[in-house]
Amino acid sequence: MARMHGTKERLIDAAMHLMWADGYGAVSVDRICKAAGVNKGSFYHFFPSKEALTLATIDAIWELAESGFYMPAFDPSLHPLERINRFAELTHTYHHRRSTSDWKAEQGCPFGNVGAEVGSNDHAIRERVRAVYDAEARYFKNALTEAVAMAAIPAQDVADSASRLVALHTGLMMHAKVYNDSGWIHNFLPAAANIIRARFDGRRLAVSEARA
């Protein structure tokens, strides 16, 4: 049998595709092994448990996301707001392409999926997903900090804004999955734009005011 990569890499690759598509619980170790062309014993030679393979898989997907979206979009040589434009374009294009070709359907956010599924049951996995969200927010925060410094957007708590953008993006990807329509991701940029304009930062909408 041709071995394109090592056994370990093939297992991670198979898990990546299967778990992203069907989730953690719905994918068995047997199925992953079969897809990777690996025997069960070899699996447990490289990974002590299904959970460990899942952690490695989360890392692998994040590496793909970082090199595919975050690094090219948040290029320091670009205007900070243009970086957000690029991010919105890249992620939407990717989901649109995949959901209409490779995938049978829109699969949403791989981190959000596993986070929502095993979030409160598996400590290690939850921490790993959290680390990914932290890393995502860091990219946004840096861009927003620069944008504030050059007065492209108003002064604001950039950490809060960055977190809100990540949560918004995650929520939109989940909607895209539930509606099986990657078009939902198109809502990211307009909503994000208004969030970072930050005209309002209180805890209550004032009902008396009239116009914006």
Added chain:
Amino acid sequence: MARMHGTKERLIDAAMHLMWADGYGAVSVDRICKAAGVNKGSFYHFFPSKEALTLATIDAIWELAESGFYMPAFDPSLHPLERINRFAELTHTYHHRRSTSDWKAEQGCPFGNVGAEVGSNDHAIRERVRAVYDAEARYFKNALTEAVAMAAIPAQDVADSASRLVALHTGLMMHAKVYNDSGWIHNFLPAAANIIRARFDGRRLAVSEARA
């Protein structure tokens, strides 16, 4: 054995708690039956499958959410923006209370959880979650329509804005789950406020502009 409600209701109630906490795949029919004090045979007398029970459970949770959050918050006698204030308060208070008492941890959005887990594998469940999201968006859309009519917020595509608010709220609840911190939900109102101010609705941020 004391029967507070019918067997069917007890099964739905048990499934509600267990699935909200641990997810669809992680909760077995046996466990639900044990928690409800019901035999397996009785389960399959009332429900043809685990999937059917899940559908009924989604409906039951939505009834709770609607009567607990949406109906009281989106009271037509309130100013439309005040309704959004109330919604933000009610949902945050609820999650904060539950995650620090009844629950062992913040559990996120029950619909988002099941939607993310079985979204692309189970047609019927995905449709049901979609229906819930539609219903949620309808409440927001109605309030926004009124707010625009009374010039409390600028004219805008209220359907789009409503969808964005629902996705934002979902995403924040997922973050709350992953970070095990219901405080994330506090980000809803400020972010939502800026979204419905709708100063921007294009597909790209203009990098040349200076101040907001």
Added chain:
DNA sequence: TCTTTTTTTGACCAATCGGTCAAGTCAAGA
């Protein structure tokens, strides 16, 4: 070459999975 370590093989395990079923209980209607 010989030894040591890494990797692979595939049978095997107890436990659990969703679901079935024949037998029985029970209250209400005739």
Added chain:
DNA sequence: TCTTGACTTGACCGATTGGTCAAAAAAAGA
């Protein structure tokens, strides 16, 4: 009183679950 049909019981099913293991094969130093 007899019948009917909704409901309950708990044993049972084959399939699958995550995980183990002893032995063989392959690869890597020496």
